[in-house]
Amino acid sequence: MQRSDQAGAARVRAFGVMLWRAGRWPAVAVGALTLVRSLMPTAMIVATGQLIDSVPDAVELGLGSPDGRRALWALMAVAVAFLANGAAETLAPYAARAVGSRYAITVHDVVAGATVSPVGIAALEDPEIAAELAAIEEYDRARIYRDAVVLLGEYVNQRIQGVAAFVILLGFRWWAPLVVLAGWRLVNRSVAQWVEKGVALGHVQSGTGLRRAQYYRSLAVEAPAAKEVRVFGLGGWVVDQYASAWQTAMAEIWKGRKASLPGVVFSATGLAIANGIVVGALGWAGLRGEISLGVLVIFGQAVLAGARLGPLGDFQWQAGRILHGAHKVLEMEARLTDGSPRPIPVVAGSGSTGHPVTVRFAGVRFTYRGRTEPTLEALDLTIPAGQSLAIVGENGVGKTTLIKLLCGLYEPDAGHILIDGAEPLKARDRFGVIFQDFVRYELPLRANVGFGALTLADDTGELEEALRDAGGADLLKILPAGWDTVLARGYENGVDLSGGQWQKVALARAFAAIRGGAGLLILDEPTANLDVRAETELFDRFLEITAGLTTILVSHRLSSVRRADRIVVIADGRITEDGTHEVLMRRGGRYATMYTLQADRFAATGLPRVNAPGQGMDNVA
DSSP, rough: HHHHHHHHHHHHHHHHHHHHHOOHHHHHHHHHHHHHHHHHHHHHHHHHHHHHHHHHHHHHOOOOOOHHHHHHHHHHHHHHHHHHHHHHHHHHHHHHHHHHHHHHHHHHHHHHHHHHHHSSSSGGGGHHHHHHHHHHHHHHTTTTTTHHHHHHHHHHHHHHHHHHHHHHTTTOOOTHHHHHHHHHHHHHHHHHHHHHHHHHHHHHHHHHHHHHHHHHHHHHHHHGHHHHHTTTOOOOHHHHHHHHHHHHHHHHHHHHHHHHHHHHHHHHHHHHHHHHHHHHHHHHHHHTTSSSSHHHHHHHHHHHGGGGGGGTTHHHHHHHHHHHHHHHHHHHHHHHTSSOOOOOOOOOSSSSSSOOOOEEEEEEEEOOOOOOOOOOEEEEEEOOOOOOEEESEEEEEEHHHHHHHHTSSSSSEEEEETTTTTTTGOGGEEEEEEEEETOOSSSHHHHHHHOOGGGTTHHHHHHHHHHTTTTTTTTTOOOGGGGGBSSSSTTTOOOOOOHHHHHHHHHHHHHHHHHHOOOOHHHHHTTTTTOHHHHHHHHHHHHTTTTTTTEEEEOSSSGGGGTSSSSEEETTTTTEEEOOOHHHHHSHHHHHHHHHHHHHHHHTTTTTOBBBTSSSBBBOO
16 A cells, blocks of 8 residues: 555656656646635635524624624625635636646657667567557547546545644534545545556556557548558558557456455445434534534535545546556656656768768677677678779668668667767767658658758758759759758658659659768668669769768678678678679679579569670679
């Protein structure tokens, strides 16, 4: 039980921290309005009781008598409490909604700051982190954060009224409020455990079972899967899977709730007995003339108001979710930022073409979480400044892993990586990279290209040069709003691009990085969905434009990268072959075997094959 109380206190503190971050003085104002709103009903109860007691004598003796004046003061007190309560009832929810909006924005800022704070991406690939983020997102969809201040304000309002009723009952018998409180305390314990268990199960299922159900739902109602769902007739299957996943997840929640119900029923019986004792004592005192009618009304209403010390139904359930959600957000922040928020790193380029850099891998070893065999083992590689390097190898040997290590997205288990003598994180303004799964931002063309160098995002001339170098100058002629055209359907004048056009935009992003000061450019198979001829032409153009800079090309199509100054083959976690295309072909090793197999496969399609002098199958483009 003590552990439960400590957990509850931790959640309250977490909400307080988040609310303070959202705005301390607005939060104080909402607290003051909530306090006034909570005390006015009790003030009206007391004033009404006084008015009832004073009216008979005031009628008999007149308003000029002491009893008459007492009745007037009581009536005035009722009116003031009524007006103050009305004002608070109007202003408190309005202020709470305003602060609630700020609270929701603060939650978004904290989560966003925490998720972009890690220097690498390994934490975001952790299944536990992914599940927590999914649960937080589900809370956001349910408006838990936006409505947090309003709902908790209602919860606090009810509780304060209950405390005020406790104080009033002390005027009857010292033991009366204690008996009522004991009954409600018993109920609260069982209901709190019921709510806490339900909230915890709901949070877990939000990140697991309900997350899976939400995914099936997205397949049914969102655009990306719409074509295949219809073509393959998956509509019924998707709906069935959604229903099954939702039912399975909710069954766990319902099971947890059901297990706690016997305790709730037992405590409710105890509450009925406690209230019966106090109400019986009040009735007996009234019959014996120990208390007046007005006082009996006051104490009777206080007993009824004591219910606000007990379970508050949906308010309590929502309050539990709100406090739990705040605690999870701060836990997420602490986990991803090592306990203290870190500033989001900003890459600031120089605004001019950078000089080539030297790259060095020394004894690098890396193993993915959950695996025992390392992907890279004792890897050594030096890339001189200004060299174009191609990295090739079979699927799954670690080509992309090497690039992610170079970009600082993962940390090696052993060894070190240096860019011009500096760690990757300290040299992020020196390189640009386009991955195979490059992001197609649902933003204007300007942003999609300008993200390569934020310092040039508003320099239309530089961006036009980058787009022209990428072969995409014609895009400006067909986009309705030019640079301001959103590259996605569903927006006003929005346009979706073809795969080839997106390749040009991504390449332009890389060229923008060059113009922003990058001296190392990396293409990690961003052209995988192009045919071999188009990819070869694109890589050739890339090498021409980046001549003199350090470049790294990753591709599984060997014919596309044969013009690189140097080619390395990765196998068994190491560099197994190193040399030019001609040298590697003469050696007849792994590279030559892979190249010949690809060339023969290409020739089998019936397309012409161009042979370079002295190399036999030297160009399959």
